[in-house]
Amino acid sequence: MAAVSLRDVHKSYTPELKVIHGVSMEIEDGEFIVILGPSGCGKSTLLRMVAGLETISAGEIAIGERVVNDLEPKDRDIAMVFQNYALYPHMSVYDNMAYGLRIRGLSREEISVRVKKAADILELGDFLKRKPRALSGGQRQRVAMGRAIVREPQVFLFDEPLSNLDAKLRVQMRGELQALHRRLGTTSLFVTHDQVEAMTLAQRMIVINAGRAEQIGAPLEVYAKPATTFVAGFLGSPPMNLIPREGKLLGIRPEHLEPCAASDALLTIDVDLIEPLGADTVVYGHVGDSESVRVAARLPAHALTREGKLALRYDAANVHWYDPQSGRRIDT
Amino acid sequence: MEKRVVFRSAWLPYLLVAPQLAITVVFFFWPAAQAVWYSFQLQDAFGLKTQFVGLQNFAHLFRDHNYLESFKVTAMFSALVAFFGIAISLLLATMADRVLRGAMAYKTLLIWPYAVAPAIAGVLWAFLFAPSIGIVTYVLKGWGVDWNWIINGDQAMLLVVIASVWKEISYNFLFFLAGLQSIPKSLIEAAAIDGAGPARRFWTIAFPLLSPTTFFLLVVNIVYAFFDTFGVIDATTQGGPGQATNILVYKVYHDGVKAADLGGSSAQSVILMFIVIALTVVQFRFIERKVQY
Numbered sequence: 348m349a350a351v352s353l354r355d356v357h358k359s360y361t362p363e364l365k366v367i368h369g370v371s372m373e374i375e376d377g378e379f380i381v382i383l384g385p386s387g388c389g390k391s392t393l394l395r396m397v398a399g400l401e402t403i404s405a406g407e408i409a410i411g412e413r414v415v416n417d418l419e420p421k422d423r424d425i426a427m428v429f430q431n432y433a434l435y436p437h438m439s440v441y442d443n444m445a446y447g448l449r450i451r452g453l454s455r456e457e458i459s460v461r462v463k464k465a466a467d468i469l470e471l472g473d474f475l476k477r478k479p480r481a482l483s484g485g486q487r488q489r490v491a492m493g494r495a496i497v498r499e500p501q502v503f504l505f506d507e508p509l510s511n512l513d514a515k516l517r518v519q520m521r522g523e524l525q526a527l528h529r530r531l532g533t534t535s536l537f538v539t540h541d542q543v544e545a546m547t548l549a550q551r552m553i554v555i556n557a558g559r560a561e562q563i564g565a566p567l568e569v570y571a572k573p574a575t576t577f578v579a580g581f582l583g584s585p586p587m588n589l590i591p592r593e594g595k596l597l598g599i600r601p602e603h604l605e606p607c608a609a610s611d612a613l614l615t616i617d618v619d620l621i622e623p624l625g626a627d628t629v630v631y632g633h634v635g636d637s638e639s640v641r642v643a644a645r646l647p648a649h650a651l652t653r654e655g656k657l658a659l660r661y662d663a664a665n666v667h668w669y670d671p672q673s674g675r676r677i678d679t
Numbered sequence: 680m681e682k683r684v685v686f687r688s689a690w691l692p693y694l695l696v697a698p699q700l701a702i703t704v705v706f707f708f709w710p711a712a713q714a715v716w717y718s719f720q721l722q723d724a725f726g727l728k729t730q731f732v733g734l735q736n737f738a739h740l741f742r743d744h745n746y747l748e749s750f751k752v753t754a755m756f757s758a759l760v761a762f763f764g765i766a767i768s769l770l771l772a773t774m775a776d777r778v779l780r781g782a783m784a785y786k787t788l789l790i791w792p793y794a795v796a797p798a799i800a801g802v803l804w805a806f807l808f809a810p811s812i813g814i815v816t817y818v819l820k821g822w823g824v825d826w827n828w829i830i831n832g833d834q835a836m837l838l839v840v841i842a843s844v845w846k847e848i849s850y851n852f853l854f855f856l857a858g859l860q861s862i863p864k865s866l867i868e869a870a871a872i873d874g875a876g877p878a879r880r881f882w883t884i885a886f887p888l889l890s891p892t893t894f895f896l897l898v899v900n901i902v903y904a905f906f907d908t909f910g911v912i913d914a915t916t917q918g919g920p921g922q923a924t925n926i927l928v929y930k931v932y933h934d935g936v937k938a939a940d941l942g943g944s945s946a947q948s949v950i951l952m953f954i955v956i957a958l959t960v961v962q963f964r965f966i967e968r969k970v971q972y
Contacts, residue, residue: 398868398872399871399872400868400872419871420868420871420872421871421872421873421874421875426872427868427872429865429868429869430865431863433863433865433868433869435866435869435870435884436866436888437887437888437890446870446883447872447873447874450873450874451874494869494873
């Protein structure tokens with residue numbers, strides 16, 4: 348196991364086409380880091396640079412003590428789980444897991460021990476002789492993880508490994524991933540565009556937008572204090588409301604709004620959409636005359652059943668302020 | 680879901696397939712049937728008398744030293760053509776797959792030889808390797824190689840193999856390139872992370888995944904070497920020197936047209952026909968099962 352350092356990492360394909368604009372982060376030994384961002388933000392590129400599948404245009408990446416910029420993937424002592432699993436279709440589950448070990452010249456017995464152990468952890472014992480095509484999506488996913496585990500690498504890299512699974516299986520695999528990390532304690536980098544995965548899995552997360560790190564921190568800390576309007580608008584479902592006030596942007600999360608008497612209203616919206624979700628109801632509307640400023644509020648299940656004016660209040664403690672130009676958080 | 684067109688009238692479907700059936704019957708079944716019929720007969724050299732002789736033509740063939748020799752030559756020839764045709768095109772496709780800049784031009788140029796007629800290809804190579812005026816001959820002489828395929832059987836074989844392989848590489852290249860491009864990139868990346876170098880990645884991942892393509896091409900190339908190389912041979916060695924490049928299909932032509940042994944030539948065609956049928960059966964039966972992963 349090892350720490351990973353990203354030091355002002357840049358990636359450009361051509362002088363005009365830059366995809367990563369200087370990302371720095373110190374990842375501690377054994378930490379589970381989630382790289383979160385919308386599609387096309389460069390998060391996968393960042394991970395592939397750590398893996399050695401993409402060159403590093405500028406800056407440094409170090410795994411443990413070694414700077415790995417010029418090392419081949421095989422010399423970096425990492426293992427990667429791909430979005431499409433990338434299982435070798437012509438090999439059995441056993442051979443898929445044993446492939447990397449054979450290349451590294453381990454003895455037949457050692458390989459057998461390691462594969463059996465990984466198969467036990469992942470409950471793949473009954474499938475070792477099968478080919479990948481004879482497995483379900485969840486089982487293939489587990490084989491892909493098994494292939495990473497048997498190598499006992501210093502770092503695990505996950506490139507959206509859960510996005511090809513159905514919703515139910517995804518929840519289950521999320522749990523298994525957490526259990527696995529507790530058990531092995533290997534430094535892990537996990538790329539996803541799914542904020543639920545990020546919130547539940549991460550010890551710390553790094554939110555990427557357009558090749559820049561918007562914020563680095565523990566999930567709840569990032570949720571509680573988004574550093575930029577991008578992070579505020581990306582995390583949360585629905586995300587934080589951003590309302591222009593006094594030349595600044597007032598940020599307030601939908602769950603921090605509550606209905607009140609018209610005389611106490613800090614905010615009055617024209618409700619035009621009601622989404623009852625069972626446990627609670629999300630109402631959407633616009634503020635005053637301006638159609639462009641939309642607000643969402645998460646209210647108790649039966650708080651509102653009709654459209655029209657709705658008076659809302661909030662606690663001053665839950666308010667965030669942002670600079671409309673830079674999008675940065677203003678701490679008062 | 681199965682989509683099936685249902686015709687209300689009984690004769691329309693037959694009418695629609697009739698042109699194809701007519702072509703097949705007139706140009707394939709009829710000549711084939713005639714070949715079978717002639718193979719049971721013996722004609723005199725001037726085509727005045729014809730006599731039914733049963734299987735005598737076949738019996739005669741298998742006692743004919745020249746015919747058995749031609750079998751050996753054909754086996755050698757098709758093995759060489761298929762092996763080098765596949766090996767070289769696989770190498771080229773693997774390299775083309777890694778080319779990033781100007782990939783289209785590179786691929787287009789590699790496909791061109793396929794458009795050249797076999798006879799022209801043969802003439803082209805025959806000129807390059809001509810014992811008296813060939814440029815390659817000149818270079819070889821400079822290296823001290825005595826090159827004269829007109830009197831040296833092995834060199835004649837080498838010449839027709841080169842010409843035939845050159846012609847077939849383009850076709851194989853296209854299939855291999857398509858095959859390589861259909862292998863997900865992440866598989867190769869996964870192997871790289873697992874520690875495999877480029878050669879190992881190729882032999883343990885790409886090559887096994889290409890096996891259906893390779894097997895298909897193997898059959899196609901053998902059929903090509905058996906039949907389509909007629910033009911190459913006719914334009915260069917004409918089966919010589921001696922019997923050194925007299926492959927089965929050329930011998931059919933030679934015995935039938937030049938030596939006027941219609942019965943014997945027909946018997947040879949019938950044997951060739953069975954070889955093709957066997958190859959086709961092998962292809963259809965095994966391509967789906969054996970080589971799939």
